[in-house]
Amino acid sequence: MELNERKERILEVIIRSYIDTAEPVGSRTVAKQFKQSISAATIRNEMSDLEDMGFLVQPHTSAGRIPTQKAYRYYVDSIMKVKQLEEVLKRDIHEGYLKVAGDLEDIMTYTTNLLSDLTKYASVVLSPKVTWANCKHLQIIPVFKERVLVVVVTTEGFVENIELNLSKELTIQDSLRLSNIINSLLGGLHASEINHNLIDELANVTLEEKVLLREIVIGVQEALFEHHSQVMSTGVTNLLDYPEFADTDRVRHLVKVSQKKNILAEALIGDHYSEVLRITIGDENKGEELKELSLITTTYELQDNIIGAIGVIGPTRMQYDHVSSMLEYIRHEINQNLLKILLD
Amino acid sequence: MELNERKERILEVIIRSYIDTAEPVGSRTVAKQFKQSISAATIRNEMSDLEDMGFLVQPHTSAGRIPTQKAYRYYVDSIMKVKQLEEVLKRDIHEGYLKVAGDLEDIMTYTTNLLSDLTKYASVVLSPKVTWANCKHLQIIPVFKERVLVVVVTTEGFVENIELNLSKELTIQDSLRLSNIINSLLGGLHASEINHNLIDELANVTLEEKVLLREIVIGVQEALFEHHSQVMSTGVTNLLDYPEFADTDRVRHLVKVSQKKNILAEALIGDHYSEVLRITIGDENKGEELKELSLITTTYELQDNIIGAIGVIGPTRMQYDHVSSMLEYIRHEINQNLLKILLD
DNA sequence: TGTTAGCACTCAACGCAAAAGAGTGCTAAT
DNA sequence: ATTAGCACTCTTTTGCGTTGAGTGCTAACA
Numbered sequence: 001m002e003l004n005e006r007k008e009r010i011l012e013v014i015i016r017s018y019i020d021t022a023e024p025v026g027s028r029t030v031a032k033q034f035k036q037s038i039s040a041a042t043i044r045n046e047m048s049d050l051e052d053m054g055f056l057v058q059p060h061t062s063a064g065r066i067p068t069q070k071a072y073r074y075y076v077d078s079i080m081k082v083k084q085l086e087e088v089l090k091r092d093i094h095e096g097y098l099k100v101a102g103d104l105e106d107i108m109t110y111t112t113n114l115l116s117d118l119t120k121y122a123s124v125v126l127s128p129k130v131t132w133a134n135c136k137h138l139q140i141i142p143v144f145k146e147r148v149l150v151v152v153v154t155t156e157g158f159v160e161n162i163e164l165n166l167s168k169e170l171t172i173q174d175s176l177r178l179s180n181i182i183n184s185l186l187g188g189l190h191a192s193e194i195n196h197n198l199i200d201e202l203a204n205v206t207l208e209e210k211v212l213l214r215e216i217v218i219g220v221q222e223a224l225f226e227h228h229s230q231v232m233s234t235g236v237t238n239l240l241d242y243p244e245f246a247d248t249d250r251v252r253h254l255v256k257v258s259q260k261k262n263i264l265a266e267a268l269i270g271d272h273y274s275e276v277l278r279i280t281i282g283d284e285n286k287g288e289e290l291k292e293l294s295l296i297t298t299t300y301e302l303q304d305n306i307i308g309a310i311g312v313i314g315p316t317r318m319q320y321d322h323v324s325s326m327l328e329y330i331r332h333e334i335n336q337n338l339l340k341i342l343l344d
Numbered sequence: 345m346e347l348n349e350r351k352e353r354i355l356e357v358i359i360r361s362y363i364d365t366a367e368p369v370g371s372r373t374v375a376k377q378f379k380q381s382i383s384a385a386t387i388r389n390e391m392s393d394l395e396d397m398g399f400l401v402q403p404h405t406s407a408g409r410i411p412t413q414k415a416y417r418y419y420v421d422s423i424m425k426v427k428q429l430e431e432v433l434k435r436d437i438h439e440g441y442l443k444v445a446g447d448l449e450d451i452m453t454y455t456t457n458l459l460s461d462l463t464k465y466a467s468v469v470l471s472p473k474v475t476w477a478n479c480k481h482l483q484i485i486p487v488f489k490e491r492v493l494v495v496v497v498t499t500e501g502f503v504e505n506i507e508l509n510l511s512k513e514l515t516i517q518d519s520l521r522l523s524n525i526i527n528s529l530l531g532g533l534h535a536s537e538i539n540h541n542l543i544d545e546l547a548n549v550t551l552e553e554k555v556l557l558r559e560i561v562i563g564v565q566e567a568l569f570e571h572h573s574q575v576m577s578t579g580v581t582n583l584l585d586y587p588e589f590a591d592t593d594r595v596r597h598l599v600k601v602s603q604k605k606n607i608l609a610e611a612l613i614g615d616h617y618s619e620v621l622r623i624t625i626g627d628e629n630k631g632e633e634l635k636e637l638s639l640i641t642t643t644y645e646l647q648d649n650i651i652g653a654i655g656v657i658g659p660t661r662m663q664y665d666h667v668s669s670m671l672e673y674i675r676h677e678i679n680q681n682l683l684k685i686l687l688d
Numbered sequence: 689t690g691t692t693a694g695c696a697c698t699c700a701a702c703g704c705a706a707a708a709g710a711g712t713g714c715t716a717a718t
Numbered sequence: 719a720t721t722a723g724c725a726c727t728c729t730t731t732t733g734c735g736t737t738g739a740g741t742g743c744t745a746a747c748a
Contacts, residue, residue, distance in 0.1 A: 024710095024711090026710070026711050026712085027711075027712080028710090028711080040711095041713095044712065045713095047712095048712090048713080058711095058712085061712065062709090062710065062711050062712065063710075063711065063712090064712090065711095
């Protein structure tokens with residue numbers, strides 16, 4: 001749906017104002033922004049049109065108008081421009097990353113806090129998922145009786161712990177030998193090539209060891225498959241400060257959402273087609289729980305593979321432009337930092 | 345401060361009623377509980393006395409009275425009796441633990457949920473802290489360049505990961521050899537005996553290896569020292585249902601507290617003198633943030649060492665007796681389960 | 689002397705109506 | 719097509735009497 005220029009400008013003013021104040025916007029307020037070049041009455045007519053077109057609604061007859069989700073969508077698609085972050089801010093952020101560089105977990109926590117601090121909304125960060133396909137090295141450590149700990153290290157240098165119960169208790173020697181067998185396989189082959197049959201055909205390995213190896217490989221594969229990447233989130237308390245979350249029911253709902261890591265993870269994963277930034281507004285969100293919120297997400301990469309995502313959750317009247325710039329830059333910083341870890 | 349029997353009974357009725365309803369209690373309400381054996385007027389006199397003594401306050405002249413923190417303290421110390429949990433409930437809880445037995449993390453999450461579900465308050469669980477003193481086995485795994493992962497396994501079968509940056513990159517062989525050296529030390533000595541000097545005096549170890557060993561031991565010790573035990577918490581949303589948290593400011597405050605894991609951890613650790621249960625009411629809490637809440641905590645043990653704590657956070661008008669019974673029994677269950685893991 | 693009935697008094701809470709205020713839609717003039 | 723003017727609508731605020739729960743005091747009573 002295309003709008004003529006004046007309608008578009010009016011819509012923009014209304015959206016901007018509503019994002020700022022959370023108050024319905026009246027024709028006079030809009031007129032003031034136009035410095036008397038158009039009268040309030042004209043704007044009233046235009047606003048009435050915009051309402052008919054589904055861009056605005058009135059909470060009640062004698063109130064101003066507020067933007068609909070359709071309006072936000074139009075704003076995000078056609079009006080808003082994502083600016084570069086100011087240099088000062090960029091520098092500050094960059095310096096922050098310098099301090100945490102090197103440690104993946106630190107980068108992730110720093111990012112989570114940074115996002116919620118700078119945007120004043122809630123932030124979600126999905127840390128890289130360790131997958132069997134990237135497995136480079138593996139270490140088996142006996143913990144207690146038949147229980148062992150398998151530590152998986154990926155080619156990117158990420159680490160994951162998996163606890164398994166085997167059919168037999170291992171000595172330290174056993175565990176070293178088994179680790180060695182798997183690691184020498186990993187040295188020559190790609191992890192995905194290691195399977196059931198391959199283990200059966202190994203030479204110089206007793207039948208008992210084969211059983212254990214199979215238990216371990218399958219156990220690890222299953223665990224990694226089921227294991228979600230870590231979801232970190234902060235800043236729900238930021239959201240509580242906005243008037244739309246003034247009543248207790250909304251708060252309760254919000255707190256519950258923030259605790260359901262899986263909902264957040266799902267929302268963050270979504271489909272990232274070609275665009276870098278993905279913005280979903282209110283109902284556009286998959287989860288029922290996020291219908292009254294907006295989400296802006298982006299991904300981060302290592303060697304052209306998407307390995308995680310970061311995002312910001314806010315009210316539908318979110319500062320889309322500002323948050324977008326922020327995410328774009330922070331995504332860039334993360335990519336740089338991950339690369340640095342890899343090449344260091 | 346001692347109260348005569350009648351005052352004590354009146355105070356008890358008022359506290360019970362206020363815990364139930366969160367409404368100020370009037371003389372007539374109390375009189376009804378006494379089945380006309382005392383008149384409302386007499387109770388009014390007694391209540392006036394109790395107010396002078398600091399056990400009751402009036403929100404305003406024409407309202408009933410509500411208990412002060414002093415009253416709750418008196419109730420907890422001198423009136424309340426901690427009953428045994430009903431058998432049915434005990435059985436349910438026990439069966440729940442059977443399902444998660446074996447995995448420490450599962451036990452902890454189950455406990456957290458159980459506590460908040462049963463009490464309808466918020467629960468906090470401090471999982472066992474891995475300390476150097478209990479270190480039984482240790483495994484060094486190269487991750488990337490100079491970065492290594494050290495996996496620590498304690499005598500209790502708990503596991504902790506520590507990432508360190510060493511001064512030199514290790515090969516897999518190096519890391520195995522270094523792990524072996526430390527593990528053979530751990531085999532003969534108690535972990536606390538391993539220090540700087542001991543490493544210097546080792547035979548059959550090159551100077552370079554000694555440097556690395558020192559880096560590792562010190563790095564692990566520092567990391568374990570700084571590493572807090574994990575804090576888990578649920579059920580803040582439960583608290584939002586109570587009328588005392590109806591206004592938004594309180595809610596915001598509450599949500600913020602629940603997110604500050606360190607405050608919760610500190611509150612849980614506290615000083616557990618001789619008593620099993622520790623009850624702190626309102627102002628008695630250390631943190632400024634908990635001044636309007638009450639806390640009941642208890643510890644759990646393994647082989648006579650306190651290794652963690654569990655607790656419930658609620659409004660000051662908390663069901664002290666009920667929560668106490670609950671905690672007492674759950675503590676018992678945890679102890680049993682940990683012992684089972686150890687002996688399994 | 690301790691207990692109780694009775695009564696005047698206090699004060700939050702509730703309901704209701706009037707007033708204020710913000711904003712619209714319509715009409716008629718430009 | 720634009721605009722000024724105005725009646726109309728509906729929320730919000732304010733003020734005010736009413737209600738009701740609960741107290742404290744006094745005087746009578748056991």
